[in-house]
Amino acid sequence: MAARIGVVTFPGSLDDVDAARAVRLAGAEPVALWHKDRTLQGVDAVVLPGGFSYGDYLRCGAIARFAPVMESLVDAARGGLPVLGICNGFQILCESHLLPGALTRNDSLHFVCRDQRLRIENAATAWTSAFQPGQEIVVPLKNGEGSYVADERTLDELEAEGRVVARYLDVNPNGSRRDIAGISNAAGTVVGLMPHPEHAVEPLTGPTTDGLGFFTSVLTRLVGA
Amino acid sequence: MARVVVDVMLKPEILDPQGQAVQGALARLGFGGVTSVRQGKRFEIDVAGPADDDLAARAEQMAGTLLANLVIEDFTVRVEP
Numbered sequence: 001m002a003a004r005i006g007v008v009t010f011p012g013s014l015d016d017v018d019a020a021r022a023v024r025l026a027g028a029e030p031v032a033l034w035h036k037d038r039t040l041q042g043v044d045a046v047v048l049p050g051g052f053s054y055g056d057y058l059r060c061g062a063i064a065r066f067a068p069v070m071e072s073l074v075d076a077a078r079g080g081l082p083v084l085g086i087c088n089g090f091q092i093l094c095e096s097h098l099l100p101g102a103l104t105r106n107d108s109l110h111f112v113c114r115d116q117r118l119r120i121e122n123a124a125t126a127w128t129s130a131f132q133p134g135q136e137i138v139v140p141l142k143n144g145e146g147s148y149v150a151d152e153r154t155l156d157e158l159e160a161e162g163r164v165v166a167r168y169l170d171v172n173p174n175g176s177r178r179d180i181a182g183i184s185n186a187a188g189t190v191v192g193l194m195p196h197p198e199h200a201v202e203p204l205t206g207p208t209t210d211g212l213g214f215f216t217s218v219l220t221r222l223v224g225a
Numbered sequence: 226m227a228r229v230v231v232d233v234m235l236k237p238e239i240l241d242p243q244g245q246a247v248q249g250a251l252a253r254l255g256f257g258g259v260t261s262v263r264q265g266k267r268f269e270i271d272v273a274g275p276a277d278d279d280l281a282a283r284a285e286q287m288a289g290t291l292l293a294n295l296v297i298e299d300f301t302v303r304v305e306p
Contacts, residue, residue, distance in 0.1 A: 102296045
């Protein structure tokens with residue numbers, strides 16, 4: 001039986017359909033989860049997609065954090081459920097305190113949309129095991145509030161524990177501290193990523209198919225478990 | 226009826242590019258001597274009942290739980306009758 005991976009739709013989510021498509025192309029069964037759901041329907045992993053949940057009102061992800069589905073998700077994630085938060089999903093994971101730090105307005109004040117080169121710094125997380133350590137990939141990036149910030153101590157801890165999952169190469173598009181594009185929790189099960197791997201899974205529409213690795217990684221983990 | 230006023234500001238060490246843009250615009254408009262601009266948020270919350278210590282405590286909770294992200298922001302709470 002194929003692994004079942006939930007994709008949460010909040011009011012204002014944009015990339016839930018692309019995320020579900022990426023899950024399917026990777027060989028898993030996507031399961032649509034609604035923000036008002038109180039259960040996760042027994043899924044094996046969850047993707048929090050990009051977009052502007054609740055209109056980005058108050059702060060990006062601040063209101064989504066308290067959606068009914070997030071109560072179940074936060075508990076499950078603390079219990080080891082693999083969760084990938086992309087863009088707005090990353091913001092929601094930080095607001096939920098599943099990941100440290102926060103994402104603030106791009107230092108340029110401009111919304112940035114580009115094909116972004118990244119280096120995979122940690123290829124041992126639930127979502128990056130399909131990559132080689134140090135592998136360089138190109139996936140789309142599109143954000144207005146993608147500048148990763150945390151205090152120096154937290155940044156040092158993330159670096160020391162190998163929890164910087166991906167780093168920007170060539171240019172730092174949004175002013176993120178230490179060129180951080182993605183981080184993980186201590187267990188490597190919860191990953192937040194500002195760029196969009198779900199938009200780089202097919203040659204027709206993506207700059208590459210490099211993004212598929214994030215989704216096949218979690219499948220390998222689930223099948224191996 | 227009581228009013229709770231919550232002011233939320235980015236912590237001093239967090240870059241505020243919006244404040245910097247406002248500072249630049251003020252200079253272009255000829256307002257001299259502006260050395261720094263920081264932009265924040267103000268919430269005015271009307272609550273049924275008296276402006277007492279209990280409301281002050283609940284207001285602190287509102288601010289700490291939802292209105293401010295303590296990773297990047299500080300807040301102050303004021304309760305007015």
